Amino acid sequence: MSLLEVKNLSIMFGGLCAVDNFNLEVEKGELIAIIGPNGAGKTTVFNMLTGIYKPTTGTIKLDGVDMVGLKPYQFARQGITRTFQNIRLFSNASVADNVKMAHTMHNDQNLAKCFLRTPGMVKSERELDEKVMGLLDRLGLADKANLLAKNLPYGDQRRLEIARALMTDPKILLLDEPVAGMITTELEDMANLVAQIRKDFGVTIILIEHHMNFVMPIADRIKVLDFGKTIAEGVPAEVQANPKVIEAYLGGGYQNVAT
Ligand SMILES: Nc1ncnc2c1ncn2[C@@H]1O[C@H](COP(=O)(O)OP(=O)(O)OP(=O)(O)O)[C@@H](O)[C@H]1O
Numbered sequence: 001m002s003l004l005e006v007k008n009l010s011i012m013f014g015g016l017c018a019v020d021n022f023n024l025e026v027e028k029g030e031l032i033a034i035i036g037p038n039g040a041g042k043t044t045v046f047n048m049l050t051g052i053y054k055p056t057t058g059t060i061k062l063d064g065v066d067m068v069g070l071k072p073y074q075f076a077r078q079g080i081t082r083t084f085q086n087i088r089l090f091s092n093a094s095v096a097d098n099v100k101m102a103h104t105m106h107n108d109q110n111l112a113k114c115f116l117r118t119p120g121m122v123k124s125e126r127e128l129d130e131k132v133m134g135l136l137d138r139l140g141l142a143d144k145a146n147l148l149a150k151n152l153p154y155g156d157q158r159r160l161e162i163a164r165a166l167m168t169d170p171k172i173l174l175l176d177e178p179v180a181g182m183i184t185t186e187l188e189d190m191a192n193l194v195a196q197i198r199k200d201f202g203v204t205i206i207l208i209e210h211h212m213n214f215v216m217p218i219a220d221r222i223k224v225l226d227f228g229k230t231i232a233e234g235v236p237a238e239v240q241a242n243p244k245v246i247e248a249y250l251g252g253g254y255q256n257v258a259t
Helices: 042-049 072-078 095-106 111-116 119-138 154-166 184-201 236-241 243-251
Strands: 004-013 016-026 031-035 057-062 080-082 172-176 204-209 221-226 229-234
Touching: 004 042, 016 042, 016 221, 016 229, 031 042, 031 184, 042 080, 042 172, 042 204, 072 080, 080 154, 095 119, 095 154, 119 154, 154 172, 154 184, 184 204, 221 236, 221 243, 229 236, 229 243
Parallel strands: 031 204, 031 221, 080 172, 172 204
Antiparallel strands: 004 016, 004 057, 221 229
């Protein structure tokens, strides 16, 4: 049984079929990229894989558990966490508190224990602080732990989003355009970071991206969507050479096939 099994997933918005018969099997530890031009349906797939949208038809199984119909927080508790194309941070909280809050929001907190500050609570708080600092260290943000999130450079805000997602110990990490808004010279750093996270945390990663150059060196497999349909899939070299992919990118005036 694969870690994630998605079968015949489709969603209609009125008369528009935004995602049509999407299938995906992901093994533990894999890194899968979903690419495609604007409006291809990539974010909609993520929205279905995180319970934000309920598919019109199809099934999603995580570790054999049927996920369709569950709420977003239940997807998160089952082990699917995501970042967003538009960064979502607590901008007036510190970098460290942003990561800590991801834990607090993800786990049930016992209010009585919080107020009583039992030895167990103090110990778990200490362990939590250590985990936060460990994660910030791995993501190159340890020296910025006390800065307000809003004062971080853009690339660091993206790293912080990933740290927040990792704080929930996900089985599957979904990254929605992790280099959106970054300048070309930052792409390679982020690609290295994503590959390193996969290795260090043993986490399975599915990411959406426009930039071919970003996904080519790090993805095991790539799926290409266009107008909601899967037009190609395979290892990066196969996909890059696929005429349908070249047409979807270049035919639509899309310029990132080589960038
Ligand atoms: N809630 C919604 N209601 C109506 N239409 C929607 C909704 N969400 C997405 N769509 C439509 O579904 C299609 C796919 O959109 P989606 O955002 O998934 O594309 P995308 O591949 O992520 O594009 P981009 O790269 O621009 O983010 C688009 O035509 C979009 O307008």
